[in-house]
Amino acid sequence: MPTTSSETASSKTADSPPRLEVSGLTVTFGGLTALDDVSFTVADGETVALIGPNGAGKTTVFNAVCGLVRTRRGEIRVGGVPAPSSTTGLLGAGVSRTLQGLGLFEHLTVLENVLVPLTSVGTSTGTSTDAAQEVLGTLGLSDLAAVPAGTLPYPERKRVALARALVTRPRLLLLDEPAGGLGATDIDQLAQTVRTVSGGGCAVLLVEHHVDFVMDVADRVVVLDFGHVIACGTPDEVRRDPAVEEAYLGVPVSTSGSGISTSSATGAPGREESA
Numbered sequence: 001m002p003t004t005s006s007e008t009a010s011s012k013t014a015d016s017p018p019r020l021e022v023s024g025l026t027v028t029f030g031g032l033t034a035l036d037d038v039s040f041t042v043a044d045g046e047t048v049a050l051i052g053p054n055g056a057g058k059t060t061v062f063n064a065v066c067g068l069v070r071t072r073r074g075e076i077r078v079g080g081v082p083a084p085s086s087t088t089g090l091l092g093a094g095v096s097r098t099l100q101g102l103g104l105f106e107h108l109t110v111l112e113n114v115l116v117p118l119t120s121v122g123t124s125t126g127t128s129t130d131a132a133q134e135v136l137g138t139l140g141l142s143d144l145a146a147v148p149a150g151t152l153p154y155p156e157r158k159r160v161a162l163a164r165a166l167v168t169r170p171r172l173l174l175l176d177e178p179a180g181g182l183g184a185t186d187i188d189q190l191a192q193t194v195r196t197v198s199g200g201g202c203a204v205l206l207v208e209h210h211v212d213f214v215m216d217v218a219d220r221v222v223v224l225d226f227g228h229v230i231a232c233g234t235p236d237e238v239r240r241d242p243a244v245e246e247a248y249l250g251v252p253v254s255t256s257g258s259g260i261s262t263s264s265a266t267g268a269p270g271r272e273e274s275a
Contacts, residue, residue, distance in 0.1 A: 016043075016044060017077070017079060017080030018041035018042060018043050018077075018080075018203075019042055019043060019044045019046075019078065019079060019171060019172050019203035020041065020042040020065065020076075020077070020078055020172055020203060020205060021041045021075075021076070021077040021078075021080075022038060022039055022040050022041070022061065022064075022065070022074070022075075022076055023039050023074055023075045023076075023077075024037050024038075024039055024073055024074040024075065025037070025038040025039065025061070025064060025071060025073070025074035025075075025076065026038075026071065026072045026073040026074050027057075027060055027064055027069055027070075027071055027072060027227075028072050033227055034057050034060045034227050035057045035060055035061065035064070035227045036227045036228050037073075037074070037228070038057070038061065038074070038224070038227070038228070038229055039074075039229065040222045040229065040232060042172070042203045042204070042205050043203060044171065044201050044202070044203050045198055045199070045200075045201045045202070045203065046198065046203055046204070046219045046220070047194060047195075047198045047203075047204040047205075047206065047217055047218050047219050047220075048203075048204070048205050048206075048218060048219065048220045048221070048222060049205075049206050049207075049208055049214040049217075049218035049220075049221045049222070050205065050206070050207045050208075050222050050224060051207075051208065051209070051211065051214055051221060051222075051223055051224070052223055052224035052225050052230075052247065053225060053247055053248065055226075056224035056225050056226065056227070056247075057224045057226075057227040058207040058224055059100070059176065059207060060227075061207075061224075062097070062174055062176055062205075062207060064076060065083060065095075065174065065205075066087075066090060066095075066097060066174070067083065067084065067085030067086065067090070078090075078093050078094075078095060078172060079093065079094070079171070081093075083095075091117060091168055093171075093172075094168075094169075094170050094171030094172060095170060095171075095172045095174065096117070096165040096166070096168050096170035096172070096173055096174070097165060097173075097174040097175075097176065098161050098162060098164075098165045098174070098175050098176055098178060099161070099176055100176050100177050100180065102157055102158065102160075102161045103161065104149045104150070104157060104160060104161060104164075105149065106148065106149050106150025107148060107150060108148065108149060109145065109146050109147060109148055109149065110136065110141060110144045110145050110146070110147055110148075110149055110152070110160050110163075111129075111132055111133070111136065111145040111146065113149050113160055113164055114132040114135065114136060114160065114163045114164045114167050115128050115129070115132050115167075116164060117164060117165075117167060117168050118131060118132065118167060118168065131167050131169075132163075132167055133145070135163045135166050135167045136163055138163075138166075138193075139159050139162065139163050139166075139193065140159070140189075141156070141159055141160065141163060144156065144160075154181055155181075155182055155183070155186045158178070158181070158182060158186070162175075162178065162190075162193065166197070170202060171201075171202055171203065172202070172203045172204075172205070173197060173202050173203070173204045173205070174205050174206070175194070175204065175205070175206035175207070175208075176206075176207050177207055177208055177209065178190055178194075178206060178208065179208055179210040179213045180208075180209065180210070187210065187212075187213055190213070191213060191216050191217050194206070194217045195217060198217075198219075206218075214235070215235040215239070218235055219234070220232065220233060220234060221233065221234070221235055221238040223238060223241070223243075223244050223247065225243075225247040230243045230244065230247060231243055231244045
């Protein structure tokens with residue numbers, strides 16, 4: 001859930017460490033270097049997008065932040081301290097994540113799914129239910145609270161997964177392809193939710209192929225290609241970067257300018273499908 005607007009200003013003080021700091025991150029799998037000296041930060045109240053062709057290393061960054069892959073070199077800090085490596089530790093540090101595959105318990109109701117992370121951090125039953133109902137109301141899911149999650153259409157299941165990530169009131173929210181499989185109306189609603197969350201002081205890091213959505217919600221964009229950061233800046237700066245244009249096959253943003261594609265960019269032929 002978003003924090004209050006009054007907390008936003010205090011969260012952005014110059015003396016505060018970045019909510020997420022990735023420094024010199026290098027990850028190898030056998031002889032393959034998946035990430036090579038990747039560095040970036042995400043501040044409280046900021047939305048940063050990781051983009052790049054398939055196989056660029058985006059999801060590997062997420063997995064490294066969550067302790068799911070072993071790093072060869074580099075440092076990951078959350079709120080100025082080393083990132084926890086366990087799910088419970090991450091939740092305790094205010095980190096929450098959505099998954100590409102949603103990861104819902106299809107036989108459980110919507111409400112029961114949203115309650116799951118609260119049981120992990122030991123929240124009392126009454127408080128948990130209140131928090132879950134609040135976030136369901138925020139995302140327009142209250143009427144579906146008693147419905148088994150597996151019976152819902154895909155866009156609604158995506159919102160349930162987002163509600164489950166928000167219910168712990170994270171200070172760092174990791175969104176893994178949140179717009180994937182959604183139509184225009186659902187993407188507009190998602191964009192508004194991301195703005196509300198970041199406007200409440202939460203740092204947001206997202207991986208996304210839908211570049212229109214990225215350019216709409218991101219304060220900064222980090223572009224990966226073959227495990228390297230090839231560009232980092234505002235959406236407008238990244239649009240104009242020649243290295244980004246080359247990585248995305250030179251598909252123009254519009255007929256009047258050059259840059260990355262504004263549709264779902266999938267990158268060069270022959271790349272692996274993993275991010």
